[in-house]
Amino acid sequence: MEFTVERADFLKELTLSQGVVERKTTIPILSNILLEASEDSLQMTATDLELGIRSKCSAKVKKGGSTTVPAKKLFDYVRQLEDNEIKCKATEAAGSSALQVSCGRSKVRMPGLAKENFPVLPEFPGKLAVLPPAILTQMIKRTAFAISSEESRYTLNAAMMILKPETMTMVATDGHRLAYVETDPVVAKEGYEGVGGELRVLVPKKAMTELQRLLTDNPSEGGIEFGKDDNHLFFRVGTRLLICRMLSGQFPNYEAVMPKANDKIATIEQTSLAAAVRRVSLFSDERSHAIRLHLDNDELKIVSSGSESGESEETMAISYAGGPLQIGFNWQYLLEFLAAADSEKVQMEFKDEQSAGQIRPASEEKLRYRYVVMPMRI
Amino acid sequence: MPFDDYYGNRSTVDLLIAMMARNRLPHAILLSGPAGIGKYTLAQMLAKSVHCQDREHDFCASCRNCRLIGMADDRIAVTQIAEQERESATRKPREMPLVIQNHPDVVLLPPNGPLRLFQIEQARYLKQALTFLPSAGDKKIFILPDVERMDSAAANSLLKSLEEPPSHVLLLLTTSNDASLLPTIRSRCVSFALSELTREQIMAILEKSGPKESAKDQLLRASLARGCPGRALRLDLESHLRLRDSLMTILEAGAAANNFSLLFTEVRKIAGEKEGLENLLSVLYSLLQDILHLEARSDGEPLRNSDSPKQLLKLAQIIGVDGVKRAAAALNQVERNLRRNIPIQISLEAFAISLAPQRRMSETLELKNS
Numbered sequence: 001m002e003f004t005v006e007r008a009d010f011l012k013e014l015t016l017s018q019g020v021v022e023r024k025t026t027i028p029i030l031s032n033i034l035l036e037a038s039e040d041s042l043q044m045t046a047t048d049l050e051l052g053i054r055s056k057c058s059a060k061v062k063k064g065g066s067t068t069v070p071a072k073k074l075f076d077y078v079r080q081l082e083d084n085e086i087k088c089k090a091t092e093a094a095g096s097s098a099l100q101v102s103c104g105r106s107k108v109r110m111p112g113l114a115k116e117n118f119p120v121l122p123e124f125p126g127k128l129a130v131l132p133p134a135i136l137t138q139m140i141k142r143t144a145f146a147i148s149s150e151e152s153r154y155t156l157n158a159a160m161m162i163l164k165p166e167t168m169t170m171v172a173t174d175g176h177r178l179a180y181v182e183t184d185p186v187v188a189k190e191g192y193e194g195v196g197g198e199l200r201v202l203v204p205k206k207a208m209t210e211l212q213r214l215l216t217d218n219p220s221e222g223g224i225e226f227g228k229d230d231n232h233l234f235f236r237v238g239t240r241l242l243i244c245r246m247l248s249g250q251f252p253n254y255e256a257v258m259p260k261a262n263d264k265i266a267t268i269e270q271t272s273l274a275a276a277v278r279r280v281s282l283f284s285d286e287r288s289h290a291i292r293l294h295l296d297n298d299e300l301k302i303v304s305s306g307s308e309s310g311e312s313e314e315t316m317a318i319s320y321a322g323g324p325l326q327i328g329f330n331w332q333y334l335l336e337f338l339a340a341a342d343s344e345k346v347q348m349e350f351k352d353e354q355s356a357g358q359i360r361p362a363s364e365e366k367l368r369y370r371y372v373v374m375p376m377r378i
Numbered sequence: 379m380p381f382d383d384y385y386g387n388r389s390t391v392d393l394l395i396a397m398m399a400r401n402r403l404p405h406a407i408l409l410s411g412p413a414g415i416g417k418y419t420l421a422q423m424l425a426k427s428v429h430c431q432d433r434e435h436d437f438c439a440s441c442r443n444c445r446l447i448g449m450a451d452d453r454i455a456v457t458q459i460a461e462q463e464r465e466s467a468t469r470k471p472r473e474m475p476l477v478i479q480n481h482p483d484v485v486l487l488p489p490n491g492p493l494r495l496f497q498i499e500q501a502r503y504l505k506q507a508l509t510f511l512p513s514a515g516d517k518k519i520f521i522l523p524d525v526e527r528m529d530s531a532a533a534n535s536l537l538k539s540l541e542e543p544p545s546h547v548l549l550l551l552t553t554s555n556d557a558s559l560l561p562t563i564r565s566r567c568v569s570f571a572l573s574e575l576t577r578e579q580i581m582a583i584l585e586k587s588g589p590k591e592s593a594k595d596q597l598l599r600a601s602l603a604r605g606c607p608g609r610a611l612r613l614d615l616e617s618h619l620r621l622r623d624s625l626m627t628i629l630e631a632g633a634a635a636n637n638f639s640l641l642f643t644e645v646r647k648i649a650g651e652k653e654g655l656e657n658l659l660s661v662l663y664s665l666l667q668d669i670l671h672l673e674a675r676s677d678g679e680p681l682r683n684s685d686s687p688k689q690l691l692k693l694a695q696i697i698g699v700d701g702v703k704r705a706a707a708a709l710n711q712v713e714r715n716l717r718r719n720i721p722i723q724i725s726l727e728a729f730a731i732s733l734a735p736q737r738r739m740s741e742t743l744e745l746k747n748s
Contacts, residue, residue, distance in 0.1 A: 027477060027478065027479050027480075028463055031467075049479065049482045049513065050507075050510050117446070117449075117480065119482045119513070120514075122513075122514075151502055151505050151506055152505070152538070154505065154506065154508070154509040155509070157506070157509070204510075230511075231511040231512060231513060231514070232511075232513070245510040245511055245513060246510070246511045247509045247510060247511070248509055248510075248511055248544040248545070248546060249509055249544060
């Protein structure tokens, strides 16, 4: 194998692989990246067996072929290089393969592992749906933080994605709060092509973050092609393909959790609420993270008291006419929502101090965003 | 048909094959039997035949899947390599789960580290990895060898996964001491006990894949293996014999209560050796067993230490059946001491001295009295 690539192109694709390459386990081949050169392009594959990424960049190929080299080392080296043109050549000697990389006056030889042991990733099976990148990015941003990291409830370690002909929905929960976001049918006109009927899949947390990285630096104009076979999910963005092993298991019945009769409605300015909660949170109990909201007659009082840190109180003017109400929350849950909400005003809807509260942006266009938080008894 | 390469325990193997043919393998299988009997070998064979691309009733051992799974056939070697790799990959190797996964759907989680323990991190990894569907095919296999090396925290955290894993999961556990497992673990697995092979079967295995050596050594190797082919193949005959001979000297000196200085030198020699201590007890037991056979004039099972009948006979005359009984009890104490990290030198000396006939004491007293 012998080829020449532009440093910038090469580096961009190598960066993508870094998030996927395995660091936590001891399977040597997984810390390698598979390089395959053919015709006029170089294909790169990295995987941790649960998630895989395959991407391409254009290259002048002298001789086709393939090899695997340590992904982190290659990335670190290419990042340090200064010249624009990188020449790579694979050498085989006495059963061990190696990759020679040269660029300007720099030159390096890296030992590789046999390509045969690299896991075979499935091919894209054809698209089922097309998702608009901007919308998907926003949906991930609004739900990913609510995914549980508790290992015992493994179906919560993923977000549920529901595709319908006109809309798509993403739901994530950790059992204490739930983030739900659904697209408005308007989005169908902006490049969303749904599936016939309904498709429900679980997207693991790591896949969500990688997908987001893929989208933030996305040179292609088109939408994300979504595909699925028996065991994998596929997201194709231009020449890049994210392959994700599917999770098994039953996602909780989230529809039953969404509050229906929350009639005490408060409308609050988002940034000032976030700032107030952040200040009050400094004096909350360190273990429970609890703060208390008092709502009455267009006024919101936020109170916290920790056994050692002291007490803190903030008042702010809001629009509220639902009668006096006291309710406790974990401040982290509130702040995470406020950071993701992206709206000038948020609307909080309550029933009483023992029922779940629902928060949402006060005005919404393309996305219907709902956030359900369980109250704390304090 | 490579399952035919598996020696012994035919009925168990046939049962497993039949279960597999009807797609009725239980979700968790516990293979138990003495060390070296072939539990892991059988687990590997099961994994291969589940994933073989070219199978009829069995696995081919040559397709890509079989080859990938087969890369971990030598468990001790791959565990060592993985440990070295982990050592160089991180500064805190204990916190990184040791996972060996040559085939994407077959995961080996061996006990590791200086204490050869199953890590809690491995349990966490297992729980998380369980939920992902297999990458190809319909089963994801987790092999957990020597589950008795699991502490109760790790074992308890796996109960839920063992009881009700997702339907695509097959858990293969092996143990050489199923009595020491938590009953809650045992009851969640379908357990298969593997029993010792005959000496002829072991001879056949040695003939095929054992080291090249004289027929006499081979016979000795087979009889020392106590029915376990793995032990026969791995046995370092020379050092084993050396250990055995010094133990014989110790037994003799202790039982005859005459040459204590020789006893102490030999004990110090054994205690000085770093390796082979885990064999110590089994060698001692095998000697006692042979003495019992000799004393009982049994002519059924031939002697294990068949190469030195004369010395054994002499030992048997000194120790006698009653002596064997006492020695076995004392050896039990040594085993317990070892587990409590009492230095081997002290417990071995105590053991040897306790063999000295107590009647000596009374005899001397009588002599004095008269």
